[in-house]
Ligand SMILES: Cc1cc2nc3c(=O)[nH]c(=O)nc-3n(C[C@H](O)[C@H](O)[C@H](O)COP(=O)(O)OP(=O)(O)OC[C@H]3O[C@@H](n4cnc5c(N)ncnc54)[C@H](O)[C@@H]3O)c2cc1C
Ligand SMILES: NC(=O)c1ccc[n+]([C@@H]2O[C@H](COP(=O)([O-])OP(=O)(O)OC[C@H]3O[C@@H](n4cnc5c(N)ncnc54)[C@H](O)[C@@H]3O)[C@@H](O)[C@H]2O)c1
């Protein structure tokens with residue numbers, strides 16, 4: 173049988189997907205030839221943002237490698253552009269002079285970035301962000317230059333800006349509107365987004381119209397229509413796209429903004445089809461992959477002669493791929509006199525939800541901060557569901573059960589590829605899939621933007637239970653496959669600054685859990701103490717409230733008492749508040765402190781204010797106590813000032829964040845009355861010197877401390893304790909006590925590291941940085957009215973906003 177010659181012009185995402193669909197339906201009848209101007213096989217354009225942001229590399233974004241073309245008998249010409257179509261003779265001609273006949277021709281030439289026709293737009297250092305070359309150019313520039321300007325505050329501009337920040341550049345985003353992403357968001361969400369991105373280090377110039385690109389050969393800055401100027405060594409234009417219709421237009425195929433196609437993706441010319449960004453269907457030229465893939469399915473069926481109802485247009489949804497921010501929008505975004513809105517805005521957790529309703533049906537949604545309802549809303553918009561249906565399902569959602577468990581089978585998990593929960597679960601069950609990659613291979617879910625990876629992972633976990641978790645031994649928790657060291661390394665190398673950002677960039681499979689969120693909060697703060705804003709929501713409840721919750725729901729208050737030494741004034745204050753607030757029990761702790769037990773949550777701030785003493789951090793993953801013996805001042809055996817040294821150590825290290833709690837002790841002779849042998853750092857006075865013991869633990873896993881070093885002076889000892897604690901901070905797993913850490917690393921190794929003078933100095937330098945930001949948490953809470961209201965007063969949070 174003679175095969176039909178099928179030619180695809182444009183080796184991009186839409187065209188090649190159409191070919192994949194054709195191959196699924198009919199491998200035999202076509203002899204396929206593909207022409208692509210770019211010199212690579214088909215790749216995932218969407219992931220260029222991730223490449224720029226450092227989340228993956230160019231070599232990992234190939235969708236179909238050369239072998240795939242070969243295996244499927246496809247002739248591929250890369251780096252070759254089709255320059256003309258002779259629709260009468262049914263042949264195409266390329267820029268290399270090649271002439272190829274066709275029986276059927278698919279045009280999928282995509283779009284060209286819109287470049288503002290500004291004076292100076294042709295200077296070196298001005299680029300679009302559309303393909304691998306642009307991406308590599310930006311990466312190269314970031315190695316030599318410091319200042320970037322991105323023109324356009326839409327999806328592409330913001331993703332580019334985030335990438336350039338990750339590459340170490342300073343970034344100004346110039347936007348023509350007064351809020352960001354006005355095509356996808358309303359003003360409230362646009363403004364929230366701006367705040368979040370400003371926190372990440374982006375600088376915005378809103379309502380700015382660029383007049384000129386400055387510089388001689390190379391760009392040096394931008395000048396605006398209001399006369400102001402900024403410096404820039406790199407200018408990225410991200411102000412929209414133009415369907416690439418030139419080839420079709422030249423061939424006399426009817427075009428408008430795009431190449432005009434009907435519901436079967438047919439152009440006006442027999443045997444010529446168009447799909448993807450270059451095509452215009454019912455007046456719309458789409459710029460996202462989900463509709464293009466829907467077009468690909470319809471076109472493939474049509475070309476293969478199968479019946480189909482055709483393509484009727486798509487409901488769009490968008491998600492910004494910038495780490496650290498969750499934004500979703502779909503359908504209609506701005507209200508008008510015919511719409512009603514359901515709105516929730518939570519200033520504290522910075523979440524915003526708006527659902528638009530017309531004639532009782534959901535027609536659009538904008539979400540910021542918490543986008544987990546996005547897929548459900550998209551499905552509801554598509555089926556024209558009522559708002560009641562959404563509100564009912566929100567009410568019945570429980571916090572404990574994972575989101576996917578509650579989804580209906582027909583709900584879409586992967587928006588880009590239109591893959592439902594039912595399809596994925598069936599593939600997992602019938603084909604024995606156990607990993608996200610396998611699900612991708614079998615169903616296409618997560619193959620494009622990757623935004624649904626966490627949902628796919630959840631579905632695997634839900635369907636397979638323990639079998640899925642078995643693969644993840646080394647990981648810090650089941651939300652990721654990465655180990656602690658890998659995460660710390662990635663945070664450092666990619667300069668990640670937020671928990672959400674870490675999760676997005678490192679491909680977290682879920683929204684995070686109670687294991688990984690506090691750990692990430694710790695690692696981020698440890699790596700970057702001066703810039704990192706502690707994410708209190710990620711901390712355990714005791715640390716959020718600065719008090720230990722007790723069995724009966726009351727709290728305990730332990731004021732700081734340096735070295736276990738107090739005064740009659742402090743004792744009087746403690747007695748007074750105990751009376752006034754009817755404290756149930758007053759107890760002296762094993763760490764020589766006074767514990768007020770049975771305090772009501774709402775009384776906590778009042779007690780702290782009246783005590784006017786610093787927090788004893790009895791709830792913290794940080795320095796708890798420095799226990800001391802009476803030492804030389806009173807004890808006849810003591811030859812050293814244990815109290816003085818203990819107070820000095822406690823004052824120096826109080827408030828420090830560490831992977832787990834740490835306890836110190838100073839005894840002035842080997843009788844060891846302060847139990848220095850079972851402390852994380854225990855100091856014992858002997859023969860006019862101090863012995864320093866480390867890794868001791870008096871808890872469930874009793875462990876005697878190991879002698880690390882001996883010092884003649886207090887200063888030497890304090891310096892070494894600083895270095896030891898910092899080394900522990902930098903290398904321990906979150907929630908690893910020093911006892912387990914010393915066993916894991918080995919005493920000899922730790923001694924070796926700390927024997928180097930330069931290392932000790934550097935560790936102390938970084939320790940001092942970490943200590944420089946310490947504030948008393950009780951004082952901070954008392955002085956912050958909104959914190960007081962949100963944490964200590966009982967407030968009802970409206971349904972759907974938790
Ligand atoms: C950085 C970035 C991030 C994005 N992120 C997302 C996202 O998160 N979600 C989403 O849905 N969409 C995203 N998009 C948009 C998405 O990538 C496009 O919608 C999609 O790639 C369009 O597919 P296409 O096949 O129509 O065009 P393209 O992928 O552009 O493919 C067209 C190809 O045709 C080639 N070509 C053109 N003319 C000729 C010719 N005459 N001869 C031979 N070859 C020719 C071009 O060189 C190109 O390789 C993103 C785009 C970019 C640039
Ligand atoms: N996450 C995603 O889904 C994603 C990411 C990147 C790109 N894309 C797609 O790629 C295509 C290109 O993205 P885009 O962001 O360039 O297009 P866009 O049209 O969505 O946004 C362009 C933005 O530039 C602004 N603008 C226009 N002229 C300007 C000027 N002179 N000065 C300053 N700002 C100006 C506009 O107001 C608009 O917000 C779109 O189809 C988009 O959907 C999608």
Ligand code: SF4
Nearest residue numbers: 801807810840841845
């Ligand atoms: S440790 Fe030694 S110096 Fe300190 S109180 Fe006990 S006996 Fe005295």
Ligand code: FES
Nearest residue numbers: 586588620621622
């Ligand atoms: S939602 Fe984009 S790949 Fe699944």
